[in-house]
Amino acid sequence: MKKPSSRHLVFIGMLVMATITSMCQAIGNVYPLIMVPGNGGNQLEARLDRDYKPTSVWCSSWLCPIRKKSGGWFRLWFDAAVLLSPFTRCFNDRMMLYYDADLDDYQNAPGVQTRVPHFGSTKSLLYLDPRLRDATSYMEHLVKALERGCGYVNDQTILGAPYDFRYGLTGPGHPTRVASQFLEDLKHLVEKTSSDNKGKPVILLSHSLGGLFVLHFLNRTTPSWRHKYIKHFVALATPWGGTIEQMKTFASGNTLGVPFVNPLLVRPQQRCSESNQWLLPSPKVFHDRTKPLVVTPRVNYTAYEMDRFLADIGFSQGVMPYKTRVLPLTEGLVSPGVPVTCIYGKGVDTPEVLVYGEGGFDEQPEIKYGDGDGTVNLASLAALEVESLKTVELGGVSHTSILKDEIALKEIVKQISIINSGLSNVNAMRAVD
Secondary structure, eight states, X not given: OOOOOHHHHHHHHHHHXXXXXXXXXXXXXXXXXXXXXXXXXXXXXXXXXXXXXXXXXXXXXXXXXXXXXXXXXXXXXSOGGGGSHHHHHHHXXXXXXXXXXXXXXXXXXXXXXXXXXXXXXXXXXXXXXGGGHHHHBSSHHHHHHHHHHHOOXXXXXXXXXXXXXXXXXXXTTOOOHHHHHHHHHHHHHHHHHHHHTTTOOEXXXXXXXXXXXHHHHHHTSOHHHHHHHEEEEEEESOOTTOOTHHHHHHHHOOOTTOTTOOHXXXXXXXXXXXXXXXXXXXXXXXXXXXXOSEEOSSOEEOGGGHHHHHHHTTOGGGHHHIIIIIGGGGSOOOOOSSOEEEEEEESBOEEEEEEOOTTGGGXXXXXXXXXXXXXXXXXXXXXXXXXXXXXXXXXXXXXXXXGTOHHHHHHHHHHHHHHHHHHHHHHHHHHHO
16 A cells, blocks of 8 residues: 655645644634733732831832822732832832731731732733734634634633732742632633533633643642533643742842843842742752752852852841742642643753852852753753643744744644544534434
């Protein structure tokens, strides 16, 4: 029998994908999808009450017209005013979290109330600042690609689950009021979304930190609940074992690519973010004790010396919460009990070793690079090992461009189409019957 030529194989592959996509595009022929964003991936709003004590005249509420909005709420993240040095300090003060040892939990700064707008919608995920759509676009391109490629309808079959990304989860026996409430809200959203879509189970699609939340969310549900309500978990660029770059964030600050911002001005807020501690390199993934992640003239640090690292950079108040709340959370990656597709980039220079000189941690380090997506190391991206796992690696795709890059978007649409093709087959069989 004559073997098919490579040209024929390519044609057959294209025909199969075209068939899958056309089935996906049929009206109502999709599983509803809920997006869970990453760290900084949705808008946050704040309101200042009488207990708020501005640290400078620039932060006084009378200086900026922030109380003109209904109820005094204003956008805290993202606001372009953070680019201006005096207002960077105000942003830092208002974004701060404080660990209360008596409550064993984190809280907002005194006088600062925060809320997450548009829960259940993609509205606060599409752009971080609606006035600067091009500059602050986040999930916009992915939503449009799913609409075009799979026939999804925004805010009907695609929904959003934004959250206060400053807060994180914790190990057993410790309260985490804000993050636990988010998990409850997410559960209700999944149930309502399924009900609104004729009982179809839901696809959970996450980016970055959102993948850690989804994993632990699923771990905290029962098998019967997951079987009824969850079709699939699609994780984009998830830092399963943290990132080495996060040590730079704690040591020297990180502007996250925002221009004109002094990293030392935002460092205090970044250090006190509960979720940022969750993203420090886990010893379970970065387990080589002979390979330091941070090098200084006197001391080197691996993932096993994180408590000493936090103390030496001048953040000793973070040691106890890290050891008691974060480490137990990272001891293992438990199977979520549903099919998982991990999609991530590789082949992008990613910080692997941070080298500090005599100037100490107030200066930016020399960086030695390894493989990853530019933010998350490849070892962390590939750390999830569970049953019913499919992995898709995309060469040259970065941590953020996975939501915008044309090749990445086509691959995400392809994987969602494959998941939805099962629904098309079921519907086709019903039609024949």
